[in-house]
Amino acid sequence: MNAYAQRVFDELKTKVPWEKEFLQSVEEVFNTLGAVLDENPQYEANRVLERMVIPDRAISFQVPWLDRNNKIQINTGYRVQFNDALGPYKGGLRFHPSVTLSVMKFLAFEQTFKDSLTTLPMGGAKGGSDFDPKGKTDFEVMNFCKSFIRELHHHIGPDVDVPAGDIGVGGREIGYLFGEYKRLTHRYCGVLTGKGIGWGGSLIRPEATGYGAIYFVQEMLARRNDSVAGKTVVISGYGNVAWGVAKKASELGARVVTISGSKGYVHCEGGLTGEMIAFMLELREKGLDLSVFADKFPGCKFYAGRKPWEVKADIAMPCATQNEVNGEDAAKLVANKVILVAEGSNMGCLPEAAACFQKNGVLFAPGKAVNAGGVATSCLEMSQNAGHTNWTSAEVDHRLHDIMVHIHAACVECGSRKDGTVDYIAGANIAGFKRVADAMVAQGI
Secondary structure (H helix, E strand, O other): OOHHHHHHHHHHHHHOOOOHHHHHHHHHHHOOOHHHHHHOHHHHHOOHHHHHOOOOEEEEEEEEEEOOOOOEEEEEEEEEEEEOOOOOEEEEEEEOOOOOHHHHHHHHHHHHHHHHHOOOOOEEEEEEEOOOOOOOOHHHHHHHHHHHHHHHHHHOEOOOEEEEOEOOEOHHHHHHHHHHHHHHHOOOOOOOOOOOHHHOOOOOHHHHHHHHHHHHHHHHHHOOOOOOOOOEEEEOOOOHHHHHHHHHHHHOOOEEOEEEEOOEEEEEOOOOOHHHHHHHHHHHHHOOOOHHHHHHOOOEEEEEOOOHHHOOOOEEEOOOOOOOEOHHHHHHHHHOOOOEEEOOOOOOEOHHHHHHHHHOOOEEEOHHHHOOHHHHHHHHHHHHHHHOOOOOHHHHHHHHHHHHHHHHHHHHHHHEOOOOOEOHHHHHHHHHHHHHHHHHHHHOO
């Protein structure tokens, strides 16, 4: 690590030693910035790193709500607005028991560089709550969302901060949040993305993160004169990202053989069919156990308490949550001769896993580049809202594809090694960092 970066990181560790996820994400970025910082002394002179690791603001608030028995429940809400050097804050809302301030800060920090990579006018933010929508009635989810947005609406707006969905926040939740925002502010505007198609949403948005991830993988393979077609793919999760990855990979001729949840994974040796991929949506919407998938489709088997990374495949794509692939998982994938690993989830691999892939010559790309298609398409939704227009699926998909091709090219430009290979971690970090840092310097203190 560059001496300047090391000094700032050491100070940060002293200040917030308990924020492990946030420190992990900062260290991963700082480890790759040595040459950039050496060549650009203005960054240290303007104390860019010191300013970059402190959010513009971190909002924490209580969210009281009534459950189905008319009893008061209380959760904690967050919105971390990390950096707006490139545009209004943009990033998802996550409703999950694992949500903490550290998780929100790490996600918002990552989002800053992810949004930068798209070259679209967006800053980085993230928010959410430790509320768990699973097992809740629609009435309970509505009550929670209304209470959550009553506080959050003070801090967001189409030119200020535009939240989107994330884990636990889909079309239902966005609808309740938007409805209450509209009632509180008397404004019908593009303040939230992921809206329903009939009331301001964009076509392709639900699929966008997964589609974009496959477009990025396509570009990685194309540098080796290879393609997705004919490849065996293992993925984790069964939410929107996994669904989009499975759908687009299958369309392009790949064979997707796994999905997973917190209790185990399903292996379908023959590959997911169109009916199976459609059923992934039903699983999530109805909160069904993943074992139901194996019961419904002959030839699929559920492995309780295990991860999909033990299945032999050409391509592995973690699409569930942060730090889901550890060193042991990585070693299994390498032993099974995986050729490419791409993070559909944010920081899906622990540092030792990423190092294992790079050491063994496996193509590896981080989530901030691979999954940027979701936020990119959210920005396309903002553009449609601002212009009071709707684009066709083909037009949105075309723009998404172009954005992912550009992100890949930026990673190659900034991450190329002398031997012709690409360090996608360094490439994504450097390309994302430089745009934000230059804007911060230009805009002054």
